[in-house]
Amino acid sequence: MDDKIMQLKKWIDESDNVVFFGGAGVSTESGIPDFRSVDGLYNQKWKYPPETILSHSFFVKYPEEYYRFHREKLVIDGVKPNAAHLKLAELEQAGKLRAVVTQNIDGLHQAAGSKKVLELHGSILRSYCSACGRPYPADKMNRGEGVPRCACGGVIRPDIVLYEEPLDDAVVSEAIRVISGAEVLIIGGTSLNVYPAAGLINYYRGNKLALVNLSETPYDDEADLVIHEKIGKVFSQL
Numbered sequence: 001m002d003d004k005i006m007q008l009k010k011w012i013d014e015s016d017n018v019v020f021f022g023g024a025g026v027s028t029e030s031g032i033p034d035f036r037s038v039d040g041l042y043n044q045k046w047k048y049p050p051e052t053i054l055s056h057s058f059f060v061k062y063p064e065e066y067y068r069f070h071r072e073k074l075v076i077d078g079v080k081p082n083a084a085h086l087k088l089a090e091l092e093q094a095g096k097l098r099a100v101v102t103q104n105i106d107g108l109h110q111a112a113g114s115k116k117v118l119e120l121h122g123s124i125l126r127s128y129c130s131a132c133g134r135p136y137p138a139d140k141m142n143r144g145e146g147v148p149r150c151a152c153g154g155v156i157r158p159d160i161v162l163y164e165e166p167l168d169d170a171v172v173s174e175a176i177r178v179i180s181g182a183e184v185l186i187i188g189g190t191s192l193n194v195y196p197a198a199g200l201i202n203y204y205r206g207n208k209l210a211l212v213n214l215s216e217t218p219y220d221d222e223a224d225l226v227i228h229e230k231i232g233k234v235f236s237q238l
């Protein structure tokens with residue numbers, strides 16, 4: 001086993017206060033493209049950049065176009081948790097991992113069995129009416145064609161945080177609490193480019209910060225351990 005992976009394993013073995021903070025790279029090995037890798041959504045051809053389509057003003061103005069993108073690019077059939085999701089659930093079950101803080105909206109941590117999952121950007125597995133707030137099963141939004149509408153006439157929207165929208169205060173506060181109290185913080189599969197989520201790292205006060213990401217990130221110099229490998233491959237060895 002690689003020395004760095006061995007080091008990370010030792011930190012985890014010796015701790016009961018590990019926190020994981022992750023992003024889209026955690027799910028690429030499940031077949032969900034991320035945003036910024038070469039085959040990520042930002043490098044695929046689309047009429048508007050994903051950042052524009054996934055913004056509040058775009059959703060309000062062009063819901064039809066938004067839903068075309070949503071169903072084609074965000075909803076992927078048959079995806080399953082990979083070795084990283086499964087290991088994190090196992091570590092929580094073993095009393096070692098306190099929480100998963102994720103920027104992902106795919107629900108795969110819960111599918112793997114994780115209980116404490118702080119979804120900073122919400123989930124495409126939940127939806128509600130943008131006019132009256134009534135919740136709807138996600139299938140009405142994720143399947144079919146056109147713009148899904150509520151009985152009141154309002155547009156049904158995903159329970160995700162679109163660009164231009166604020167994060168949920170309660171979720172952010174809890175994420176700050178667990179990260180600032182963590183002994184070991186593992187950050188994985190995130191380019192650490194999307195704020196305010198990426199800024200959460202600054203709340204960590206310990207000296208066991210591990211970064212597991214395929215490409216370099218702006219925080220590599222601040223980490224105590226940096227592993228540039230696939231997260232599923234790394235976690236299956238922990």
Ligand code: CNA
Pocket residue numbers: 022023024025026027028029032033034035036037040103104105106121188189190191192193194212213214215229230231232
């Ligand atoms: P990003 O900016 O696309 O960065 C992903 C990072 O993961 C890149 O630095 C990659 O090098 C790295 N990476 C890709 N595959 C792997 C792998 N197998 N192992 C290790 N590292 C890998 O994504 P971020 O999460 O940083 O950006 C935040 C956005 C992306 C959030 O708003 C998410 O909602 C959004 N997003 C989520 C999903 C999802 O829910 N699965 C998919 C695509 C985008």
